[in-house]
Amino acid sequence: MREVMKKMDIEMKLRGFEDRCRHNGLKVTPQRTAVYKALIGTDTHPTAEKVCKIVRQDISSISLDTVNRTLLTLAEIGAAFQVEGTGQPRRFDGGLEDHQHFRCIKCGKIVDFHYEPFDNIEIPVHLQGQFQIMRKTVYLEGICQTCSATTSS
Amino acid sequence: MREVMKKMDIEMKLRGFEDRCRHNGLKVTPQRTAVYKALIGTDTHPTAEKVCKIVRQDISSISLDTVNRTLLTLAEIGAAFQVEGTGQPRRFDGGLEDHQHFRCIKCGKIVDFHYEPFDNIEIPVHLQGQFQIMRKTVYLEGICQTCSATTSS
DNA sequence: TACTATATAGGGCTTACTCTTATATTCTTA
DNA sequence: TAAGAATATAAGAGTAAGCCCTATATAGTA
Structure with missing residues (x-):
């Protein structure tokens, strides 16, 4: 019963994702769908690298670049987001007062x-x-x- | 008057910094001091690269690696800190609910x-x-x- | 002043990404 | 449903950030 619910939930999300793509003028490709599915199937805040590994179980030929680009696209259309502050060079702050x-x-x-x-x-x-x-x-x-x-x- | 205050302020911070180094068993080197001075002299949350450029006006031969290492050291001894979340690979999150x-x-x-x-x-x-x-x-x-x-x- | 421990410069290496280009795919519209 | 146009993908080269190693230099100490 639980499993069935989960499956339905994923199906619904996928449907919504496809709509979101179309509304944004983006094509629904197997790669995009697979990346999205991999991302919502984990709660570990993965890097592109990790998502790529997961997706390759289905689409063995997918390139890391595509995964990375797709994840960025998902963030742009609001289907996912980038964890705050990650993906930038290290930065420092010499101001020790509360701010x-x-x-x-x-x-x-x-x-x-x-x-x-x-x-x-x-x-x-x-x-x-x-x-x-x-x-x-x-x-x-x-x-x-x-x-x-x-x-x- | 303002300028004088500023100068005194910096002098005081430098004194404090040297103490902090010694308390942590770290040597006070011109490079360390220069990196610290550069960092507290800006409010732009610079990368190691940028700090390096500033410091090179004084110590032209300083290496980027030293700057980076020193900044990390400053963070360790509490003389500075790393801006939250920076310096890591990009990470994504598919959970759109509030959290x-x-x-x-x-x-x-x-x-x-x-x-x-x-x-x-x-x-x-x-x-x-x-x-x-x-x-x-x-x-x-x-x-x-x-x-x-x-x-x- | 000399000795020991630590720091630095330099250079090579790895990782995370970005860009380019040729090929492939989706979606549209006729 | 076939063909064309717009977009996406794979692959691979290129770049930026940061880490590691080693020989030399320097700070702190006795």
Whole structure:
């Protein structure tokens, strides 16, 4: 019974995915579908490399480049998203005072801001047992003024 | 007057930095000091590459590897830190329901959790004009159970 | 001043990605 | 349902970030 439910759920998601592709003028290819399926079938926040390995069980000839490109496409059409901050070179910060970060997804710029209520977010108790938390922050992503000005022109 | 204050401030930080090095059994080298100075002299969250360019104005022969290593060292002794999530391969997430991420800084594992109060953090008004915010999340870093078990042994 | 431990420069290597191009596939519309 | 146009894919070369190794140099110490 459980299994049947799961299967139906996946079928529904796939249907929705195909619609989403078409609405965005994207073709529904076996590769795209397989990448999407692999991604929703895991909760491990995989890299392109890992997704590629999974997909190759079905489509052995798929290239890593296609997987990577497809994942990026999925993020663009809102069928998935990129885990915050990953995929960029390492960056450092010499400001040790309490502050938070905003990152522009177009130009990659990181801007400090400080909003006192964010300094001491309360961590739910059930996590405190599970992890040794060393850092907690509110992290914002979006488009900065410069980039939104450039885009609209 | 302002300038003088700034200079004193930097001097103080440098003094503190040297102490911090010694307390951690690290030698105070011109390279280390220069990297630290470059980092606290900017608010742009630079990559190792950028810090290297700045430092080379003083020490033209410094290698990128040294800069990178030094920045990592600064983070270890708490004289700086690494911007959350940067420096890792891109990762994707197919779960579109509201949730937040914890990332283990040892093994890199990313774990989902969900704490409803975090779903709709209020963004301060002064930021709403400045940025077009597309995503906001609470992001936690620390050490997971597996890793803290391994480390203690 | 000399000795020991640690740091650095340099260069080669790996990994994660990106770009280019020729071929293949989807979707449309006639 | 066949043909054409637009888009996607595979493959492979190219690039950027970061890591590792080793010989030399330097800081801290006694």
